[in-house]
Amino acid sequence: xxxxxxxxxxxxxxxxxxxxxxxxxxxxxxxxxxxxxxxxxxxxxxxxxxxxxxxxxxxxxxxxxxxxxxxxxxxxxxxxxxxxxxxxxxxxxxxxxxxxxxxxxxxxxxxxxxxxxxxxxxxxxxxxxxxxxxxxxxxxxxxxxxxxxxxxxxxxxxxxxxxxxxxxxxxxxxxxxxxxxxxxxxxxxxxxxxxxxxxxxxxxxxxxxxxxxxxxxxxxxxxxxxxxxxxxxxxxxxxxxxxxxxxxxxxxxxxxxxxxxxxxxxxxxxxxxxxxxxxxxxxxxxxxxxxxxxxxxxxxxxxxxxxxxxxxxxxxxxxxxxxxxxxxxxxxxxxxxxxxxxxxxxxxxxxxxxxxxxxxxxxxxxxxxxxxxxxxxxxxxxxxxxxxxxxxxxxxxxx
Amino acid sequence: xxxxxxxxxxxxxxxxxxxxxxxxxxxxxxxxxxxxxxxxxxxxxxxxxxxxxxxxxxxxxxxxxxxxxxxxxxxxxxxxxxxxxxxxxxxxxxxxxxxxxxxxxxxxxxxxxxxxxxxxxxxxxxxxxxxxxxxxxxxxxxxxxxxxxxxxxxxxxxxxxxxxxxxxxxxxxxxxxxxxxxxxxxxxxxxxxxxxxxxxxxxxxxxxxxxxxxxxxxxxxxxxxxxxxxxxxxxxxxxxxxxxxxxxxxxxxxxxxxxxxxx
Numbered sequence: 185x186x187x188x189x190x191x192x193x194x195x196x197x198x199x200x201x202x203x204x205x206x207x208x209x210x211x212x213x214x215x216x217x218x219x220x221x222x223x224x225x226x227x228x229x230x231x232x233x234x235x236x237x238x239x240x241x242x243x244x245x246x247x248x249x250x251x252x253x254x255x256x257x258x259x260x261x262x263x264x265x266x267x268x269x270x271x272x273x274x275x276x277x278x279x280x281x282x283x284x285x286x287x288x289x290x291x292x293x294x295x296x297x298x299x300x301x302x303x304x305x306x307x308x309x310x311x312x313x314x315x316x317x318x319x320x321x322x323x324x325x326x327x328x329x330x331x332x333x334x335x336x337x338x339x340x341x342x343x344x345x346x347x348x349x350x351x352x353x354x355x356x357x358x359x360x361x362x363x364x365x366x367x368x369x370x371x372x373x374x375x376x377x378x379x380x381x382x383x384x385x386x387x388x389x390x391x392x393x394x395x396x397x398x399x400x401x402x403x404x405x406x407x408x409x410x411x412x413x414x415x416x417x418x419x420x421x422x423x424x425x426x427x428x429x430x431x432x433x434x435x436x437x438x439x440x441x442x443x444x445x446x447x448x449x450x451x452x453x454x455x456x457x458x459x460x461x462x463x464x465x466x467x468x469x470x471x472x473x474x475x476x477x478x479x480x481x482x483x484x485x486x487x488x489x490x491x492x493x494x495x496x497x498x499x500x501x502x503x504x505x506x507x508x509x510x511x512x513x514x515x516x517x518x519x520x521x522x523x524x525x526x527x528x529x530x531x532x533x534x535x536x537x538x539x540x541x542x543x544x545x546x547x548x549x550x551x552x553x554x555x556x557x558x559x560x561x562x563x564x565x566x567x568x569x570x571x572x573x574x575x576x577x578x579x580x581x582x583x
Numbered sequence: 584x585x586x587x588x589x590x591x592x593x594x595x596x597x598x599x600x601x602x603x604x605x606x607x608x609x610x611x612x613x614x615x616x617x618x619x620x621x622x623x624x625x626x627x628x629x630x631x632x633x634x635x636x637x638x639x640x641x642x643x644x645x646x647x648x649x650x651x652x653x654x655x656x657x658x659x660x661x662x663x664x665x666x667x668x669x670x671x672x673x674x675x676x677x678x679x680x681x682x683x684x685x686x687x688x689x690x691x692x693x694x695x696x697x698x699x700x701x702x703x704x705x706x707x708x709x710x711x712x713x714x715x716x717x718x719x720x721x722x723x724x725x726x727x728x729x730x731x732x733x734x735x736x737x738x739x740x741x742x743x744x745x746x747x748x749x750x751x752x753x754x755x756x757x758x759x760x761x762x763x764x765x766x767x768x769x770x771x772x773x774x775x776x777x778x779x780x781x782x783x784x785x786x787x788x789x790x791x792x793x794x795x796x797x798x799x800x801x802x803x804x805x806x807x808x809x810x811x812x813x814x815x816x817x818x819x820x821x822x823x824x825x826x827x828x829x830x831x832x833x834x835x836x837x838x839x840x841x842x843x844x845x846x
Contacts, residue, residue, distance in 0.1 A: 327677065347676070349679070351678065356674075358673060368596070380680055382585065382679075
């Protein structure tokens, strides 16, 4: 009897899941109930939990709460910890022989208490030096790795516990690998993805045609993937990751090895796609131009810890308040005509770079002063290059 | 279901590209088959004693074995191996499909596509040139067909199990070679199983490997009468189930500790 109720319950559940929306997800409710191995646990326990769940469903969809369950962040990461054990041995023959008998291991804290949350539609840059834990975080979020401790909820699901449901809603591009089938022509890989992700025919056709046009991959479609150039392959890979209209897109070093034209096209596509569809994008990269062009928000990870999280401007402000005024003069200039609160950074003929702290002197005042003292042909204020800013954060952390 | 069928079909299509490997395999298997037939002819001509299987049956048994050699679980999926070594395995895990079923689907294509490319020309050759005999009856042919499908499924389940062990060993060579040794000896591929000593028959019959070769071929020959079909099919199905369960458990354990190599 109980099993019949259970089966009926599961079926109704599946049915309900079809009506999920971005804010109210039945599956989200499912995960709100704390469960550990409830599927195999004794019936009493799982039944009470499911009763609770039924009450939750009623509350969520009942008339008293027309706006659904609570709205929460799309991605919630709290105190994520992941350690790797790496075997090591001394170099050379003797080290190799000793390694047969006795292995030494050391532990790496790839993630050491990482916490953040991301709202729907955000464009987040996730950066850090090599080995800082970027890819590990992405792998945990995409359900590939199981962390040692901590909480990770994405679209209301725990990636590694509801792996199949979870990965159906995300798209992933790992820049150094391909998700296309090596031996098959690109278009066949796309068709295969349609079947694997069970993408409805018209949605598939619409997405495929749009991406083929926008990413300009018409010419690659009938070519086996192994014969594509890197730039072509990456564009096809990107299309492949988006065919099923995911809610979240993870890009792990997508522009690695791309030429300048491909990079520009790639960034443009990501930005437009985000604006058009509202897809959340999380991008890891070493290319600061990617970050500057694409991302609203930048998170920096170092040694498995988040060391900075905010907009690009906030990041700059945190590290340095310095700005630069670049002035091109008609005549040569003598140094005393520069404001006492600003310094000459460098000069190159008639072009001078003036360093100043906007808290001590506003850009307007400095410009007024310089133009009153000299005949100015052209001038502009610039931020220090983002690479310098980031490098300074990495260094600060190292010391 | 459509997902898994799509995987089987795509993998099948990409495996059909390896034509020269199929041709090389075909020639090798024909020559090898002739040598084996000659060895058994020598044995049979040197004795007058009653044998558990007569000479022409053994020849047909050998040719069937040569034709369906590629369906045996004799190697691991090299694509999966490179995926595991390079870390591309990560992409396998972001598919919204059950990973075990996904890999079993891959294994099914991996066992059937190369086998079909070799089996069809080799069987034609064996019938026309070597005088191989057809199934004893239509019923035997049908029983052979069903049992052969079960054999391929069993082989795929064993292959998937071997593939899963790669999540621990990374290369998978050792496990594969050990398994192939067992398969060769206890499936009937080396020597038809009825020719083994009487005392060993119960042990051999209980093992899973006879379901790969011996069961379908002897149904073909009528050496196992169609009336015993249900029993031998059950033996195959039980072992298929056992390997699937073992593979699933092993995979679930492996995925908890999976480390994706590189970047």
